[in-house]
Amino acid sequence: MTQTAALSPAALSARIRNRAREMGFDLVGIAPAHPSAHGDAYERWVALGMHGEMGYLSREDAVARRKDPAVLVPGARSAVVVALRYYVPDADPAVTGDASRGIVARYARGDDYHELMKERLIALQEWIAAELVPAGGRAYVDTGAVLERELAQRAGIGWQGKNTMLIHPRRGSYHFIGEVLLDVELEYDHPFASDHCGSCHRCLDACPTGALLGRDAAGAPVMDARRCISYLTIELKGPIPRELRPMIGNRVYGCDICQEVCPWNRFAQPTNEAAFLAREGLDGPSLIGWMTMTQEEFSRRFRNSPIKRTKRRGLLRNVAVALGNWGSPEAVPALTVALNDEEPLVRGHAAWALGRIGTEAARQALRERTEVEEDASVRQEIRLAMESKAGF
Known part of the structure; x- marks a missing residue:
């Protein structure tokens, strides 16, 4: 010492x-x-x-x-x-508006x-x-x-x-x-006492799922995590509530919307930490390409990445939702593969996405899966998808 x-x-x-x-x-x-x-x-x-x-x-x-x-x-x-x-x-600002590509926080x-x-x-x-x-x-x-x-x-x-x-x-x-x-006494900085949000409520208005609830009586900001896209795509381990799926758009891991609309982030400075720079393929990944990702590919691609937290089944669940929100017939082949995935969570959300797309090819894939599907929750997703008015 x-x-x-x-x-x-x-x-x-x-x-x-x-x-x-x-x-x-x-x-x-x-x-x-x-x-x-x-x-x-x-x-x-x-x-x-x-x-x-x-x-x-x-x-x-x-x-x-x-x-x-x-x-x-x-x-x-x-x-x-x-x-x-x-x-x-x-890297490509057009990613946000391209529903065929996913958005990673x-x-x-x-x-x-x-x-x-x-x-x-x-x-x-x-x-x-x-x-x-x-x-x-x-x-x-x-x-x-x-x-x-x-x-x-x-x-x-x-x-x-x-x-x-x-x-x-x-x-x-x-x-x-x-x-x-x-456990030692130090000299302390002055607390940041001012609330510079003022009357601004852009983040509250922009949150697609209404997760942000303003401030409580004590001035603390309040979020209903159950509706937050970050929670839904990362922390939630089971099915995403059906009523919230359309609101997620093409965000496949986390969400930055409330930060993107914040006026104070016009002052945000790019990181100088090389470790935080975007890995290849994570700035606007192809949803179709990710939908058929194997466990081996997932493990290799997301080694030492925050995305490993969702595990493969969680990420592919999110990708299926994003493909359903895209709604393009181009996604049907990849979703058909996912409809036969070993994970019920993936199959169920692929069924929902096929129901959203609603083409005859999508319907045929659902019919064929119905004949062999044994998981009750997936059968329910298939039934609801077949009853969907989208394209049927």
Whole structure:
């Protein structure tokens, strides 16, 4: 250990901020690790079931940890919060309007950010303990029981917009957030107290599924995750509700709509992290090409990618929905292959898509599958598709 003489909280904080920037983080702030100001609102949100199937958000121990970081890390007194930008412009802006090509959320077009961020935060924590002060703590990136956007606001990095994202007034919202909880006293940044959303409600108006519900009485933004396209295409493991499928369009993994319409993102700066740049084929992939992806192809293509989270069956479910929304007869051959997939989840959504397309070839594929289909949920999807008025 090569620690210098005892430093004041102000000196410690200054050294930590400088070190975090040297490590490549774009923004850094330091906040007290006191209980959440929105803990009660979080409990009400969970009680209303707005977390959907994300059971890890509603466990009693997880709720307690989110309400108070000191429960998560005993003795926690300070939080070093960092942000790393990931914005990548569309290589071909026409992709959004081309329904034959899928849209992948910008954060998922490159490598999985968890590993890169976590490695740097652990290195920052170890540096603090080795060079500055004996400090216990723990680093988190997105997966821990931390209300990280509230912490970031408390650390002066930005405010939580009506779209629930953390927004910086000169950089926008395309940032990954991470934090190191420490058991030492530091000097803290001033909280970001202003709400710069004002009367703007573009994100609320633009959300196709109506997932964004504005702010609650305490000023916290509220989202019904059960209707969020990111939830539907990533976190939801089973069938996507039929009434929401048409609203998803051609977004096959995640959604950026509420960020794309946000006026503050005119200040968004492209990432300088090579790992976050779009991989080949992820900026507007062919829906037809993806629909027949094998497990081997999925594993190879999405190694160390956030997209692996959906597993093959989840991604192909999403692609089938996008093809159904496209509605072109060109998709029928690929959907017919998917209608015979080993995964019932894929077969069911392929049936829905064929029903949306509604050509005789689509109907014939559905009839043939009916003769051999044994899964009750898929048979139900086929029956509803055959009863659809679209093209029949």
